[in-house]
Amino acid sequence: MPLLVCSPSLPLHVVPLHVVDGCLPAWYVPHVGIPLRLYLDTSVLGAEFDTELPERVSVTRMLFELLARKVHRACLCPLGYEELGRAPSHVRAGIERRLATFDLEVLTMTPAAAALANAYLGAGALPAGALADAWHLAVASVHAVDVLVSWNFQHMVNPVRRRAVHAVNLAHGRPLIEIASPYEIVESDAGEGDTHG
Numbered sequence: 057m058p059l060l061v062c063s064p065s066l067p068l069h070v071v072p073l074h075v076v077d078g079c080l081p082a083w084y085v086p087h088v089g090i091p092l093r094l095y096l097d098t099s100v101l102g103a104e105f106d107t108e109l110p111e112r113v114s115v116t117r118m119l120f121e122l123l124a125r126k127v128h129r130a131c132l133c134p135l136g137y138e139e140l141g142r143a144p145s146h147v148r149a150g151i152e153r154r155l156a157t158f159d160l161e162v163l164t165m166t167p168a169a170a171a172l173a174n175a176y177l178g179a180g181a182l183p184a185g186a187l188a189d190a191w192h193l194a195v196a197s198v199h200a201v202d203v204l205v206s207w208n209f210q211h212m213v214n215p216v217r218r219r220a221v222h223a224v225n226l227a228h229g230r231p232l233i234e235i236a237s238p239y240e241i242v243e244s245d246a247g248e249g250d251t252h253g
Contacts, residue, residue: 092203092241093161094123095131095196097189098139099207100238104154105147112207112238119205119238122245124157131161133195135188163201169194175228181220186211196233197225203234205241213237 103109103116123130132155140148172194176182182190189211196204206212212235222232 091126092128093131093201094128094241095133095163095192095199095201095204096136097192097204097206097208097212098136100205101136101140101151101155102143102147103207103238105150115239115242116207118242120154120157122242123159126159127245128241129161130155130158131163131196131199131201133163133165133192135165135191135195139188163195163199165191165195166198169198172197172224172228172230175224176221179220179224179227181217181224182211193221193233193235197221197230200231201233203236203241205236205238207237209237 100116100119103112104120106112106116122128140151143151169191173187173190176190176193177184177187182193189208192206193204193212204212211217218235221235224230225232
C-alpha cells in the first residue's frame with residue numbers, strides 16, 4: 057500500500073506516495089533535519105524571565121538553545137520589538153542579549169498582513185481585543201513562516217483557534233500556519249534526535 061502525503065501541487069489533497077525502486081518522487085522533501093523558520097511571539101521572548109512558572113522558563117531556554125545552535129531560525133516583526141519596549145528594563149536587556157545569539161529574521165508588517173489580521177478579527181478567529189495577536193499570526197502567515205511559537209494558549213495555541221486561523225488563511229489564499237508552544241518544538245526536536253549538526 058502506498059504512503060499518503062500532501063503534494064505541493066495539490067496542497068489540500070492527499071495523494072498516494074509511490075516509492076519506485078526505493079526512490080521518492082522529485083517533489084517530495086521530508087522536513088526531518090531541515091531547519092524551521094520559527095516566528096516567536098512576545099510571550100515566548102519574555103518567558104525566560106517568568107518567575108512563577110519554572111518549567112516554562114526551562115523549556116523556553118531549551119528552545120533558545122536550539123535557536124542559538126542554528127537548529128532553527130527565529131523570526132520577529134517590529135510589533136514584537138514595540139511590545140518588548142514596554143517590558144521592565146532588566147527584562148528588555150536580557151531579551152536583547154538573548155536575541156543577539158540567534159540568526160534572526162525581521163519580517164515586515166505589510167498591507168497584506170494588515171488585511172489578514174483584520175480578517176482574523178472579523179471572522180472571530182481571534183477576539184476583538186487581540187489585535188496584537190492577530191498581527192503576529194498575520195505577519196507569520198504572509199511571510200510563510202513554518203511555525204508561530206507562543207505560550208498564549210487562550211488566543212493562539214489551541215485547536216479551536218488553529219482551525220479558525222486556518223479557515224481564514226485558506227479563504228484568503230494564504231498557506232496554513234502551524235501554531236505550537238515551545239514545548240512542542242523542543243519535544244519534536246528531541247524526538248528526531250539531533251540531526252541538525
